[in-house]
Amino acid sequence: MATYEYPRPALTVDCVVFGLDDEGLKVLLIRRGLAPFKGRWALPGGFVRVEETLDEAALRELREETGLKKIFLEQLYTFSAVKRDPRERVISVAYYALIKLSDHRVQAATDADDAAWFRLDAVPELAFDHAEILEVARDRLKGKVRYQPIGFELLPEKFKLSQLQELYEQILGRELDKRNFRKKFLSFGIIQELEEREQGLPGRPARLHRFDAKAYRKLLEQGFHFEL
Amino acid sequence: MATYEYPRPALTVDCVVFGLDDEGLKVLLIRRGLAPFKGRWALPGGFVRVEETLDEAALRELREETGLKKIFLEQLYTFSAVKRDPRERVISVAYYALIKLSDHRVQAATDADDAAWFRLDAVPELAFDHAEILEVARDRLKGKVRYQPIGFELLPEKFKLSQLQELYEQILGRELDKRNFRKKFLSFGIIQELEEREQGLPGRPARLHRFDAKAYRKLLEQGFHFEL
Numbered sequence: 001m002a003t004y005e006y007p008r009p010a011l012t013v014d015c016v017v018f019g020l021d022d023e024g025l026k027v028l029l030i031r032r033g034l035a036p037f038k039g040r041w042a043l044p045g046g047f048v049r050v051e052e053t054l055d056e057a058a059l060r061e062l063r064e065e066t067g068l069k070k071i072f073l074e075q076l077y078t079f080s081a082v083k084r085d086p087r088e089r090v091i092s093v094a095y096y097a098l099i100k101l102s103d104h105r106v107q108a109a110t111d112a113d114d115a116a117w118f119r120l121d122a123v124p125e126l127a128f129d130h131a132e133i134l135e136v137a138r139d140r141l142k143g144k145v146r147y148q149p150i151g152f153e154l155l156p157e158k159f160k161l162s163q164l165q166e167l168y169e170q171i172l173g174r175e176l177d178k179r180n181f182r183k184k185f186l187s188f189g190i191i192q193e194l195e196e197r198e199q200g201l202p203g204r205p206a207r208l209h210r211f212d213a214k215a216y217r218k219l220l221e222q223g224f225h226f227e228l
Numbered sequence: 229m230a231t232y233e234y235p236r237p238a239l240t241v242d243c244v245v246f247g248l249d250d251e252g253l254k255v256l257l258i259r260r261g262l263a264p265f266k267g268r269w270a271l272p273g274g275f276v277r278v279e280e281t282l283d284e285a286a287l288r289e290l291r292e293e294t295g296l297k298k299i300f301l302e303q304l305y306t307f308s309a310v311k312r313d314p315r316e317r318v319i320s321v322a323y324y325a326l327i328k329l330s331d332h333r334v335q336a337a338t339d340a341d342d343a344a345w346f347r348l349d350a351v352p353e354l355a356f357d358h359a360e361i362l363e364v365a366r367d368r369l370k371g372k373v374r375y376q377p378i379g380f381e382l383l384p385e386k387f388k389l390s391q392l393q394e395l396y397e398q399i400l401g402r403e404l405d406k407r408n409f410r411k412k413f414l415s416f417g418i419i420q421e422l423e424e425r426e427q428g429l430p431g432r433p434a435r436l437h438r439f440d441a442k443a444y445r446k447l448l449e450q451g452f453h454f455e456l
Contacts, residue, residue, distance in 0.1 A: 007278040008236050011319065050235040050317050054308040078306045078321050080282040089278050091239065093306050146451055147375050223374055225453035 009080075009089040013058040014045035014130065015073060016094060016137035017066075019101035020154040024119055025170040027134060028106060029126070030065050031114040036086050037127030043134070044115070045092065058095040066115040067107040071097045077136055084129045092128075096137045100154050120170060141171050147223045149190055152216050158208040160198060161185075172228060188224065190215045237308075237317040241286040242273035242358065243301060244322060244365035245294075247329035247345055248382040253398035254345040255362060256334060257354070258293050261341040264314050265355030271362070272343070273320065286323040294343040295335040301325045305364055312357045320356075324365045328382050348398060369399050375451045377418055380444050386436040388426060389413075400456060416452065418443045 017028040029041040044065040048057040055073065062068050073095040080091045106115045118124065123134065144150065150171070151164055165181050185191070192212050197205035245256040257269040272293040276285040283301065290296050301323040308319045334343045346352065351362065372378065378399070379392055393409050413419070420440055425433035 006275070009239055009276060009278055011237055011239065047234070048237060048308075048319075050237055051310065053310060054306060054319065075305060077303060078282060080276075080321075082279065082281060091276075091282065093308075147453070222455075223453055225375070225451055227450075 007089075009091045010085075011048045012045055012090055012092040013048055013054055013061055014043040014079075014092050014094045014133055015058055015062050016043055016076065016096040016134055017062070017068065017071065018096070018098045018137070018141070019104070019117055020098075020167060021101040021117075025167065026101065026117040026119050027123060028066060028068070029116060029118055029123075031116075032127055033113040039113075040127040041118075041124045042127035043094075043130045048093075054093050055095075058093075068099075068104055071099060071104075073097045076133075076140060079129060079133060081129060092133075094133045094137070096140065098141075098150075098154060120173075138171070138173070142173075145171055146226050146228060149188065149216055149219050149224075152211045152213070155211075158194060158196065158210055160206040161209060162206065164191075164209075168228065176228065184226065188219060188226075190219050235317075237319045238313075239276045240273055240318055240320040241276055241282055241289055242271040242307075242320050242322045242361055243286055243290050244271055244304065244324040244362055245290070245296065245299065246324070246326045246365070246369070247332070248326075248395060249329040249345075252347055253395065254329065254347050255351060256294060256296070257344060257346055257351070259342040259344075260355055267341075268355040269346075269352045270355035271322075271358045276321075282321050283323075286321075296327075296332055299325045299327060299332075304361075304368060307357060307361060309357060320361075322361045322365070324368065326369075326378075326382060348401075366399070366401070370401075373399055374454050374456060377416065377444055377447050377452075380439045380441070383439075386422060386424065386438055388434040389437060390434065392419075392437075396456065404456065412454065416447060416454075418447050 019026050019028060028044065030044050032038055032040050032042050044062050046061040048054060052060065058073050059071070062071060074097065076094040076096045078091060078093045082089065084090065101117065126134070145168060151167055154167060155163055161182055164185065165176060165178065168181065169176055190212055191209045194208045194210055196208045198208060199205065247254050247256060256272065258272045260266055260268050260270050272290050274289040276282060280288065282303070286301050287299070290299060302325065304322040304324045306319060306321045310317065312318065329345065354362070373396060379395055382395060383391055389410055392413065393404060393406065396409065397404055418440055419437045422436045422438055424436045426436060427433065
């Protein structure tokens, strides 16, 4: 029984998927195959079906439009500016995720013409209010790194401290002091320095590090304050 | 032009308003005047109109159902379990706020039979999934107090450290060690001890304290890690 007979806003989900690879932190976009904004890049997403939860809708749209599966999506925020969609009143629940890019292959599907990863400093003009949604997702990440460690699921098993610092720099959108960053990060006691050094590069090879999974998880639970 | 002609979920907002008074931390509830759950207590809220944003809908419903105005509401989470409303598919965007109870008077209005404040340890059985929404709001508060100071907008201008500790205990839902709490909290440098002592009570009067507004705001911005 429908109890509220007034016009209803339509409801969509949109997904901000951040991925890390050798070139840096990227965001997954699709090229719209349909109007409005046909040909424009946008966040993957679409209309919520009446029989599914928002989490299910987000996972389904992501799979349908980009081929990505089994992603751990977290709800970000629900966007409701009255004119955000030129077609009609559409409210969108945004989700976000952080993945290791090499673990996943993307492919365009259904109503997307193309799907591709973009460096955060080279994001094209986006459809709808997706630039704002992306900004809110970046802000959420910026806030998170002050209270929680990050990197375990994103970096290769053995990594250089410079890779970790680059990850933080890209999330924060600014450069960090190398000595200061290393000193503070090492003080958390969640990474182990390995004997092993990077191979196959000219010059003095950098030492490799690895996360201590147990200490990392404990700190994730406890939280901290990382002045950045 | 409506572009998506499939059945749509209905959309509501629900508000979790926490208020502090001498008796402790409370939540504002309304008694439902209509089915379903007629007579049951519930969070204030209602259907979103097609011409308003979610923020506007939350403020409007709160005003209509409880008389509360000019509340700073923050979006909490969007709830979408398929069977959460027995009438039909309804997705609800929850908001929350923390207010000083003495600054506001509540009164039931429109489709609410009654509006009242309940101590968090004496909340009655709630309609819909509102117990879950309330739990998520409490969890958000629990998380927040670890990274941000709280109390400035809630406590009277001059307060006893025991009042501050009680606020934290009610948010966390457990007792805290008095010496440890005081030592840590004072170390943040955001409260000033006054010469003044509490008046009109038997026994040794407790010393009064006051927040240093400037230091408080600075810490709010910076964040910290309060191990509780």
